[in-house]
Amino acid sequence: MRILDRHARFSHHRVVGEQKTKINRLTPSPALFDLSPPPPTTRRLADLIRQHRGANSSENPALPNAVHRADDTDYQEVTCRSALNKVQGMPSSWTLNPYRGCTHGCHYCFARRYQSHLELGTGDEFSSIILVKVNFADVLREELAHPAWQPKIIGFGTATDPYQPIEGHYRLTRRSLEALVDHSTPIGLITKGPMVVRDFDLLVELSRKAACTVHMSVPTVDEEAWRALEPGTAHPLQRLRAVRALADAGVEAGVLMAPIVPGLTSQPAKIERTIKAIADHGARFCGGMVMHLEGGTRDHFMRFLSQEFPELAPRVNRLYAGKYAPTAYRKQVQGVMDLLRQRYGLHGGHTRSRPPGPATHIPVPREEGQARFRWRA
Numbered sequence: 308m309r310i311l312d313r314h315a316r317f318s319h320h321r322v323v324g325e326q327k328t329k330i331n332r333l334t335p336s337p338a339l340f341d342l343s344p345p346p347p348t349t350r351r352l353a354d355l356i357r358q359h360r361g362a363n364s365s366e367n368p369a370l371p372n373a374v375h376r377a378d379d380t381d382y383q384e385v386t387c388r389s390a391l392n393k394v395q396g397m398p399s400s401w402t403l404n405p406y407r408g409c410t411h412g413c414h415y416c417f418a419r420r421y422q423s424h425l426e427l428g429t430g431d432e433f434s435s436i437i438l439v440k441v442n443f444a445d446v447l448r449e450e451l452a453h454p455a456w457q458p459k460i461i462g463f464g465t466a467t468d469p470y471q472p473i474e475g476h477y478r479l480t481r482r483s484l485e486a487l488v489d490h491s492t493p494i495g496l497i498t499k500g501p502m503v504v505r506d507f508d509l510l511v512e513l514s515r516k517a518a519c520t521v522h523m524s525v526p527t528v529d530e531e532a533w534r535a536l537e538p539g540t541a542h543p544l545q546r547l548r549a550v551r552a553l554a555d556a557g558v559e560a561g562v563l564m565a566p567i568v569p570g571l572t573s574q575p576a577k578i579e580r581t582i583k584a585i586a587d588h589g590a591r592f593c594g595g596m597v598m599h600l601e602g603g604t605r606d607h608f609m610r611f612l613s614q615e616f617p618e619l620a621p622r623v624n625r626l627y628a629g630k631y632a633p634t635a636y637r638k639q640v641q642g643v644m645d646l647l648r649q650r651y652g653l654h655g656g657h658t659r660s661r662p663p664g665p666a667t668h669i670p671v672p673r674e675e676g677q678a679r680f681r682w683r684a
């Protein structure tokens with residue numbers, strides 16, 4: 308029943324561009340076929356997980372309507388109260404993340420630690436229980452249409468990959484991009500998913516109407532390191548081909564070599580091979596930074612290292628006395644990258660978009676680390 312319901316919802320939105328007025332007057336019947344309960348809010352889900360002491364399988368009543376798919380992952384639909392999320396300490400002060408959790412399962416992913424807000428594990432549960440915010444694009448459209456919103460650059464995909472495979476089914480990212488285009492809102496999008504080329508039409512249009520930068524994350528082209536560190540991602544060269552396709556279409560598309568993982572991708576020869584491949588694929592820029600480790604991400608990463616690279620684990624542990632590697636180490640890696648970028652004609656890369664004005668809304672704390680809008684009168 309949920310599947311039927313989903314398909315009805317998507318076909319409704321595909322034609323929004325052409326017949327907006329007519330379609331908006333169409334009020335769906337509340338009862339005829341949709342007999343299943345609506346998805347819970349994320350707060351309700353967190354309560355259920357707490358109550359049932361975890362959510363480690365689709366049989367668990369804490370995931371009331373999770374769909375277990377062929378990729379061995381449980382997809383739990385939820386509803387969100389807001390789509391735009393106010394953040395601090397990032398290049399953009401607003402972010403968008405239509406999913407929670409990520410089947411790409413990168414072992415260094417800093418978003419792993421956010422799972423603990425829902426009392427989910429930072430290990431396998433991060434990559435095998437995905438929350439799908441089914442009303443995300445509709446909520447975003449409402450927020451962007453609010454008279455107090457002034458278009459400012461938004462970071463898209465900062466805590467989950469907006470082009471992880473399930474996006475092919477839900478199309479929440481595409482529908483969000485449609486809303487951003489309609490409201491001429493600039494974005495910086497980050498992904499490891501070559502599926503991003505599916506939406507090149509919207510990305511080109513957004514580039515014309517506002518500004519749009521795509522940061523493809525390719526920490527290394529070294530095959531062994533890629534297999535070990537990013538088990539669910541597309542091959543690095545496939546990601547670079549997506550960068551070329553976007554850049555050829557006129558999108559400001561480049562690469563983030565992030566993170567550089569000490570001992571696994573930090574060797575100058577590996578960095579050089581990666582930067583050369585990035586230049587060969589026509590990237591407009593190449594940024595990068597050394598890994599940082601914090602909270603649940605640190606716990607998971609050190610567990611992973613101890614199992615897979617036991618000889619490296621104690622050295623990395625020593626290097627990360629705090630959440631960052633020592634400044635001297637980071638400067639050394641940046642020095643190597645600067646030199647190689649120069650050699651291959653690349654620059655470090657900053658989005659060209661700038662927020663046009665000061666924020667006019669006040670964020671207030673809300674559950675699972677998101678901020679909800681409160682608008683000034």
Ligand code: SF4
Nearest residue numbers: 409411413416467468
């Ligand atoms: S693709 Fe990005 S969000 Fe997904 S696991 Fe990897 S680093 Fe995390």
